[in-house]
Amino acid sequence: MSVLDLARPEILALQAYSSARREAAQAAVMLNANEAPWPPSGNLPEARALSLNRYPEPQPQALIERLAELYGVGSSQILVTRGSDEAIDLLLRAFCRPGVDAIALSPPTFGMYAVCAAVQGAERIEVPLDAQFGLDVRALCESLPASVKLLFLCSPNNPTGACVPLVDIERIAYALRGRALVIVDEAYIEFADLPSASGLLAHHANLGVLRTLSKAWALAGARIGCLLAGAEIIALLRKILAPYPVSTPSVAAALAALTAAGMSLTRQRIALTIAERERMAIALKRLPAVLDVLPSRANFLCVQFEDASRVYRTLLNGGVVVRDVSRHPALGGFLRLSIGTREENSRLLELLIRGEAAA
């Protein structure tokens, strides 16, 4: 059997829209896409250089090749999307029939899996993390209902910060072969100093990996993410992709970040972030108001306070905004603190120390 047997039959049967740019990419005179023949008005200097009057390539070849090299996969195994958020949505739409199929996830985890499932009308099967915020591998392997078509594993997990070991990912992918796709969201893997699950793609047709330039690559505003998966899955999702999803300036920004110089700066910044994460974890654990700091492999710390809402307000009054994740039942008292520059992190610490003195 093929993994495509898991997809919605109407998507398999769909005749994709064929955009003008796809039919004929380049010619001396381009009169096939109803574009303006001149640069846009306004004084943005890049507009002319980037030919912003033209539609972009549906899947920018230069970026695909660069990302394939970076992630160690073939160029037919990459789909470039508007952030990995768009890839999550495309997976739901291609694999889950509304009112029939389901996704599985292990809360507390990233919120977009549940949102995309709700928009698509797919049921949500929850297999919660255990008391130490570890994955219930056995339940995922043995007790998911047949309606589950997609399982999302977030590694490092947002907001708890722990990674799923590759052996567990493999075990789960093997257990669910022919039944469901296992999607590993590696938005923060650069900060984990661990190998990506993309190395397992060759052996598991039902595996996919989400990557993004939004976090370690400092390009959240460019909205560039991607799905790495088998070529058949990528070809299927291309059928339902918007005609021109990634904008020309975003592709230019991504290619600039992925030059040798860009990569070397990014590596330094990742190292700095990891060092700051460890400094902050130690400093936070010393504060009496801090009950717990979860071990993190990402660029944030999930921290439990005696009185999280008071800490949240103290920080906000001091000009520092953090993420309140305490609404989740398993995360009572927890705030998620992103790692900023050394100065920003120190400012947060000072506010906490001063807040304790005042209490």
Ligand SMILES: *Cc1c(COP(=O)(O)O)cnc(C)c1O
């Ligand atoms: C930030 C984040 C994303 C979204 O990334 P984009 O590429 O910016 O859409 C995906 N997954 C997780 C777990 C995240 O925290």
